[in-house]
Amino acid sequence: MIMDASLAMNRRALMQRIGLLLGATALPIEAFAAPATEATRFLAAPRFELLGAVADTIIPATDTPGALAAGVPARIDGMLSNWAAPKTRTMIVEALNRIDVAAKAEKGRGFAALTAAERDAVLRPHDLAALQKVAPPAGVPAPHPMSSITYVADQGYFKLKDLVLALYYFSEVATSTELIYEHVPGKFEPSIKLTPQSRPYLGVGPF
Amino acid sequence: MFDAIVIGSGMSGGISAKELCERGLKVLVIERGRKIEHGADYMDTQMPWELPDNNMIPEAELDADYAIQRQCYAVNAATKKFWVKDSEHPYTTPEGKPFAWIRGYHLGGRSIMWGRQSYRLSEMDFEANAKDGHGCDWPIRYADLAPWYDHVETFIGVAGSKEGLPQLPDGAFIPPFEMNDGEKLFKASVEAKFPGRKVIIGRSANLSVAQPHHEELGRSSCQNRSICERGCSFGANHTSLSSSLPAAERTGNLTIVTDAIVDSLVQDPRTGRITAVKVVDARTMVGRTYEAKVFFLNASAIASAQILLNSANEANPRGLCNKSDQVGRNLMDHMYALTTVGIMPSYPADSYYRGRRPTGLYIPRFRNVTEDAEGYVRGYGYQGGVMRRGGKPDAATPGLGQEIKERGRKFGPWMTFISGFGEMLPNPDNRVTLHDARKDKWGLPILHIDCAQGPNEAGMARQLLADGKAMIEAAGGTVIAQANEAGVPGLGIHEMGTARMGRDPLTSVFNGWNQAHEASNLFCTDGAAMASSGCQNPSLTYMALSARAADHAVKLLKEGRL
Numbered sequence: 001m002i003m004d005a006s007l008a009m010n011r012r013a014l015m016q017r018i019g020l021l022l023g024a025t026a027l028p029i030e031a032f033a034a035p036a037t038e039a040t041r042f043l044a045a046p047r048f049e050l051l052g053a054v055a056d057t058i059i060p061a062t063d064t065p066g067a068l069a070a071g072v073p074a075r076i077d078g079m080l081s082n083w084a085a086p087k088t089r090t091m092i093v094e095a096l097n098r099i100d101v102a103a104k105a106e107k108g109r110g111f112a113a114l115t116a117a118e119r120d121a122v123l124r125p126h127d128l129a130a131l132q133k134v135a136p137p138a139g140v141p142a143p144h145p146m147s148s149i150t151y152v153a154d155q156g157y158f159k160l161k162d163l164v165l166a167l168y169y170f171s172e173v174a175t176s177t178e179l180i181y182e183h184v185p186g187k188f189e190p191s192i193k194l195t196p197q198s199r200p201y202l203g204v205g206p207f
Numbered sequence: 208m209f210d211a212i213v214i215g216s217g218m219s220g221g222i223s224a225k226e227l228c229e230r231g232l233k234v235l236v237i238e239r240g241r242k243i244e245h246g247a248d249y250m251d252t253q254m255p256w257e258l259p260d261n262n263m264i265p266e267a268e269l270d271a272d273y274a275i276q277r278q279c280y281a282v283n284a285a286t287k288k289f290w291v292k293d294s295e296h297p298y299t300t301p302e303g304k305p306f307a308w309i310r311g312y313h314l315g316g317r318s319i320m321w322g323r324q325s326y327r328l329s330e331m332d333f334e335a336n337a338k339d340g341h342g343c344d345w346p347i348r349y350a351d352l353a354p355w356y357d358h359v360e361t362f363i364g365v366a367g368s369k370e371g372l373p374q375l376p377d378g379a380f381i382p383p384f385e386m387n388d389g390e391k392l393f394k395a396s397v398e399a400k401f402p403g404r405k406v407i408i409g410r411s412a413n414l415s416v417a418q419p420h421h422e423e424l425g426r427s428s429c430q431n432r433s434i435c436e437r438g439c440s441f442g443a444n445h446t447s448l449s450s451s452l453p454a455a456e457r458t459g460n461l462t463i464v465t466d467a468i469v470d471s472l473v474q475d476p477r478t479g480r481i482t483a484v485k486v487v488d489a490r491t492m493v494g495r496t497y498e499a500k501v502f503f504l505n506a507s508a509i510a511s512a513q514i515l516l517n518s519a520n521e522a523n524p525r526g527l528c529n530k531s532d533q534v535g536r537n538l539m540d541h542m543y544a545l546t547t548v549g550i551m552p553s554y555p556a557d558s559y560y561r562g563r564r565p566t567g568l569y570i571p572r573f574r575n576v577t578e579d580a581e582g583y584v585r586g587y588g589y590q591g592g593v594m595r596r597g598g599k600p601d602a603a604t605p606g607l608g609q610e611i612k613e614r615g616r617k618f619g620p621w622m623t624f625i626s627g628f629g630e631m632l633p634n635p636d637n638r639v640t641l642h643d644a645r646k647d648k649w650g651l652p653i654l655h656i657d658c659a660q661g662p663n664e665a666g667m668a669r670q671l672l673a674d675g676k677a678m679i680e681a682a683g684g685t686v687i688a689q690a691n692e693a694g695v696p697g698l699g700i701h702e703m704g705t706a707r708m709g710r711d712p713l714t715s716v717f718n719g720w721n722q723a724h725e726a727s728n729l730f731c732t733d734g735a736a737m738a739s740s741g742c743q744n745p746s747l748t749y750m751a752l753s754a755r756a757a758d759h760a761v762k763l764l765k766e767g768r769l
Contacts, residue, residue, distance in 0.1 A: 062609045075261075082259070085266035120607060128605040145548045145688030146624065150603040162602035163261065169599040169615070170255035179598065179615055183254055185562035188431040190385040194557045199616045200597025203563060204255060204434060 041074075042081035043093075046112075050096050051076060053112040057119040058164045064178045067164055070171035076163050088159065095130075095156030102126050127161070130154035169202060209235040209462070210764070212484055212499040214469050214514065217316025219733040219749040220505030221451030222359065226757035227503070228460040232764075235462045235497055236452075237486060239506075240312030242465040243288075243319075245448040249438030250285040259284050278698055279309045281320050281436040289313065289320050289438075298654040299642060306656040307697035308509060314465055315447035316507065317700070318746075320436040323412045323444050323565065324590065325365045326743035327356050327376045331576070336739050339584045342537060342633030343709040345738045346719030349376070355751040355758075362454070363445035363750070364421055366429075366566070367410030375571040375588075375743070382415045383408045384566050388558040389551060389593035389621040393568070396682035403577030404678070409566035409590060412445040412747075424453050433563030444565070464497075466490050468649055469506065471518035472527055474726060480769075481729045487649045501728050501760050501769060504706075505753065508734030509538070509639055512705035513654055515716075516641050528706075528725040533716050537704040538637040538658045539740040542587070542629030544694035545668055547675035549684030551593065554621035559595060567592035570625065570678070572742055574670065583666035585632065587742045589675065591625030623679050627671040629693070630742040632663050633704050658696045668693050701745050703734030721756040728769045730756045 041048055052073040059067035067073070080089050103111035103122045111119060132153040136142060143149035152158045168174050175181035181202040210232035213224045220236060227234045255262070262284045269277045272292040276282050282290055291310045300306050311317050330349040337344040353376070360379040367380040386394065386408055394406035413435070414421055417428040426442035426449055435444045442449035455461040466489040473483040473496070483498045504511040512535045518527035526534050567590055574586035596619025600611050637659065641652040660668075676686050709715025712724035717736050723729040732753035734745060741748075763769045 058607055059611060060608050062612060064612065079260050083261075083263060083265045085270070088266055124607055127607055131603055131605045133603075142691075144544060144690055144694075145546050146626075152603060158602060165599055165602050165611070166261050167256075170261070172254070172256050175255070178612060181255065182562075183432065185431045188384060188560070188562035188564045190387045190560050190564075192559050192561055194559050194618065198559065198618070200559075200595065200618055201561065202255075202598045 042077050047096065048073065048077060049112040050100055053119060054096060054099055055164045057123045058161055059168045060116065065173045067168045070168045070173045072164055072167045075167045079163065091156030092160050095154055095160050099123060099126055130157040175202060209233050209499040211501040211503065212237060212497055213503040213505055214484065215316060215505035215507060215733065216314050216447050216452065217505065217507060218318040218321065218746045219753045221318060221447030222750045222753040223503040223505050223732055223757050224461060225451045225455040226754045227761065228455040228458040230761040232761060233460050235464065235499065237467050237469060237484065238314050238463065238465045239468040239489065240314065240465065243313045243315065246440045249440055251434055251437040251440050275307050276309060278307050285437045286320060298656055300656050304657060304659050305695045306658045307695045308656065309697060309700045318446040319438050319448065321746060322744065323435060324744040325410050325412045325747040327378055328741045328743055328748050329374050329376050331374055332739065332741040335585060342739050343707065343714045346708050346710045352751050352755065355755040356747065358754050359747065359750040363412050363450060364414045364418065365410055365412050366415035368408055370405060370407055372405060372571055374576045381418060384415055384564050387560040387593065389554045390568055392554055393593050393623055393682045397678050400681040404573045405571055407569050409569045411566035413565045414443045424450060426450065429565055431562035431564055433565050435565055469514050470651060471514060472502065474527055476522055479726050481726050492649060501764060504731035505733045508703045508705050509654065511731055511733055511735040512639055515706060517652060528716050528723045530725060531712060531714055531716060533714065534706050535640055536635040536638045537633035537707055538639060538702060539631040539633060539704040540696045541699035541701045541740060541742060542631060542660065542664055542668060542693040543699035544690055545627040545671050546624060546690045547672060547679060547686055548622065548624045548688040549679035549686045551621040551623055551682065551684045553683045559618065581666065581670050583663045585630040587627045587629035587667060587671045589625040589627050591623065593621055593623045595619055596622050623684055625675050627675060628699065628742050629664060629667045629671055630740050631660060633739055634661060639705060660693060660696060703737040703740055703745060706731055706735035707738045708736045709738060720759045721752055730760055732756045
């Protein structure tokens with residue numbers, strides 16, 4: 001949290017508020033961070049392993065932590081159970097299955113059983129083919145220019161990858177190592193000079 | 208017995224209550240929704256990873272309960288509690304003529320989630336109906352409202368720059384938010400290529416710098432988070448909960464009742480005065496009545512018309528205060544979602560900004576002001592911004608692993624988006640009526656909303672998009688996407704006009720003091736009273752009308768004339 005002393009405000013009142021804010025976040029952190037056990041998971045173990053392997057291939061640990069350290073597979077599993085309608089759930093599970101089928105065809109083993117290099121070799125062409133842009137389905141108007149809706153060859157894979165990226169980038173781990181998310185920027189600085197080390201901030205909201 | 212009853216606790220009701228309380232009246236605010244608490248009921252402290260389901264509402268729940276509300280940009284898991292369930296609050300529309308009625312039923316209403324853009328109407332807006340013959344003439348002019356705009360802006364805190372534009376009068380501003388380097392370049396190019404057009408920073412009810420009178424109410428300066436629609440625990444945006452209701456409360460004159468759905472107003476047939484409000488308790492379904500000397504309708508444009516229509520009696524079979532047959536008619540909303548997006552390849556690659564400023568750019572109206580229009584009356588303004596692409600990488604771009612991370616770490620080009628807000632003409636055929644058969648779960652007739660944009664709006668939309676493209680190109684940009692039609696009416700969330708002000712009781716419902724022609728102690732100062740829509744975001748005008756009418760009502764009451 002970055003504060004700026006030049007802001008004209010009642011600093012004491014502000015600090016009190018921030019104290020309240022921090023206090024208020026303690027409970028939900030624990031509530032949401034509770035790890036799902038195998039028994040409470042939506043996906044059966046083999047498919048959960050497949051999801052983990054795919055997430056780890058999309059965002060592996062490199063110079064920064066990856067999707068596994070960010071807890072992405074458990075979050076997606078939770079969303080399959082809480083958020084996804086049956087159609088979306090099927091789309092995402094089928095997209096995972098297709099990756100497994102490709103692994104078996106090319107390497108003779110399921111995707112989760114492959115080495116990191118093999119997984120990358122299988123998923124890379126799959127990703128390229130799955131994300132080929134296609135026309136919207138008949139009768140569906142083109143999406144609004146500000147919309148994130150995209151029509152691609154494998155819509156389930158796109159949804160899966162989008163969730164992996166969103167849950168990774170907005171995770172507690174990645175927002176302090178990969179791209180910074182400042183929940184309370186404090187001040188708006190309209191012009192800062194970039195250096196070779198600068199990285200974009202993560203945004204929420206329209207601006 | 209109260210001195211005054213204010214129906215609705217949102218944007219306009221909050222100000223009506225404050226102004227009446229501050230003038231010594233004992234005021235009852237009636238809110239149909241539940242009570243919520245400033246701060247405690249907000250989801251603005253949660254970090255992104257603490258929000259459920261990547262801040263999305265479960266798909267099945269969206270389908271079942273939020274079929275209309277889900278179309279609004281601000282609907283997500285963190286704001287879910289602030290939107291009505293469409294399944295509980297139905298209305299009908301004709302086949303093929305959708306209208307998106309975006310609502311929030313809780314203390315503070317839509318003031319909690321509003322977009323905060325705050326612009327004055329100008330003299331040309333108040334003269335427009337008289338000049339081109341659409342609608343009925345406004346009974347007031349800019350000078351009547353100007354001091355009340357000052358009054359409200361000072362109280363709520365509007366960050367803005369003085370520009371000296373006749374079509375967008377300056378106000379009593381706190382310091383403006385600043386433009387980034389891309390926006391400054393865009394401004395310079397557009398203003399150089401199109402004399403008469405201006406690109407200014409959006410005027411917004413966010414406290415760029417909280418003033419002592421804001422801090423007295425527990426409000427503090429904006430932290431540049433841009434998650435305002437979740438409710439702001441800093442009280443940095445004006446809402447009924449952060450600002451107007453606390454001001455009313457500290458007078459000791461305010462009483463609030465929540466979960467009370469107004470059924471109708473009761474009129475004394477002999478004197479014409481309103482004597483009481485009938486409500487239904489939202490939880491127990493039990494009816495009860497509240498009495499007062501003065502009544503303010505601030506239920507929001509469509510709901511205020513609904514209350515008048517549902518207050519029909521033998522002497523007023525068409526609804527109360529409706530001899531003009533204008534109650535429910537002339538429904539307007541701003542044309543919305545007419546967006547153009549461009550990439551700015553020549554903008555500086557080494558410049559960036561920090562923080563999420565809670566406002567963008569504004570381009571005040573120029574058509575039918577400094578430039579002619581192609582076959583339509585009135586005009587439009589734009590909201591937008593110039594930002595660098597960056598942040599979470601796009602999942603639709605092929606690639607894996609370190610490649611994705613590297614893409615996310617790079618700064619993308621500057622991107623401009625500008626989205627037009629077009630004025631919609633008052634048209635008596637755009638109307639809300641009580642459904643002749645269906646009732647809601649409280650036994651009140653549901654509404655039928657029949658509204659569509661007309662040929663004037665279609666012509667305006669064409670030029671709005673062409674102008675948007677031309678301005679981005681004039682600034683050196685390449686347009687990469689553009690909307691091809693306006694959004695469904697209602698999505699501007701600027702619905703208004705359904706019980707208009709006017710001089711003539713035969714053609715209007717409220718007079719120049721927002722006082723009913725047919726009931727001297729009834730005032731309406733929400734969007735219903737608007738005789739035309741301008742193209743400016745309207746909340747500031749509703750608040751100014753509320754303060755002005757409250758002042759007048761108290762004077763009349765003290766003189767024994769109500």
